[in-house]
Amino acid sequence: MTSTPNNTDLPVPDWAQIDTVLLDMDGTLLDLHFDSHFWLQHLPKRYAQLHQLDESSARDHVITAITSQQGTLNWYSLEYWAERFQLDIVALKREVQHLIGFRSDAEHLLQFLQQHKAQVILATNADRHSLGLKLPATGLDQYVDQIVSSADLGIAKEEPEFWQALQKQVPYDPARTLLIDDNEEVLDSAQAFGIQYLYTILQPDMQSPERSLTRYPGVQQFKQMTPK
Numbered sequence: 001m002t003s004t005p006n007n008t009d010l011p012v013p014d015w016a017q018i019d020t021v022l023l024d025m026d027g028t029l030l031d032l033h034f035d036s037h038f039w040l041q042h043l044p045k046r047y048a049q050l051h052q053l054d055e056s057s058a059r060d061h062v063i064t065a066i067t068s069q070q071g072t073l074n075w076y077s078l079e080y081w082a083e084r085f086q087l088d089i090v091a092l093k094r095e096v097q098h099l100i101g102f103r104s105d106a107e108h109l110l111q112f113l114q115q116h117k118a119q120v121i122l123a124t125n126a127d128r129h130s131l132g133l134k135l136p137a138t139g140l141d142q143y144v145d146q147i148v149s150s151a152d153l154g155i156a157k158e159e160p161e162f163w164q165a166l167q168k169q170v171p172y173d174p175a176r177t178l179l180i181d182d183n184e185e186v187l188d189s190a191q192a193f194g195i196q197y198l199y200t201i202l203q204p205d206m207q208s209p210e211r212s213l214t215r216y217p218g219v220q221q222f223k224q225m226t227p228k
Helices: 033-050 055-067 078-085 089-094 106-115 128-138 161-169 184-193
Strands: 020-023 119-124 146-149 177-180 197-201
Touching: 033 055, 033 089, 055 078, 078 089, 078 128, 089 128, 106 119, 128 146, 161 184, 184 197
Parallel strands: 020 119, 020 177, 119 146, 177 197
Antiparallel strands: none
């Protein structure tokens, strides 16, 4: 699929043809700024302090380590990073948990879906430690029918096998399923499995610029996706 320009005239999905809605969490429903700030700024700073290292060197070390695991279950595992960095990652995340919050009008979409007949599944790569921080802070769990973490299935969402494993746990028809995810590698794997309706997010981190090109229809505001 080729990249497409930022489209503010996003076609409204044919909701009558959609039985299941799969929603990503970080960067889709929740502002990715919390995660970006934590991994790129707060953790390197605290790693340098707690290990008595130069902050620049510590940042290079942390970011190199994180990048090496991108797209794998380790990338999303707070237990893995706690062991790798010899730090209490959950405790450090709590230091900046005030940054956890919904993206833009995400609650508008969630409220719309509560009135829609489709089952609504939070399908996330976040592990249970991350969910333990973010669900109480947002009440997101009150809007969805079920929550499935890739850590529970042992397969990252970047792998097409994730969607088959998810289907065994939460039956759904890919041809009548809509997925919204800010990670286009995840959307690629979902497309390979046959999920029909695929959307991405133009501004996962609300404090960073919008993406100008995406390989999937890009959502600027969730109101674009719901009936007027």
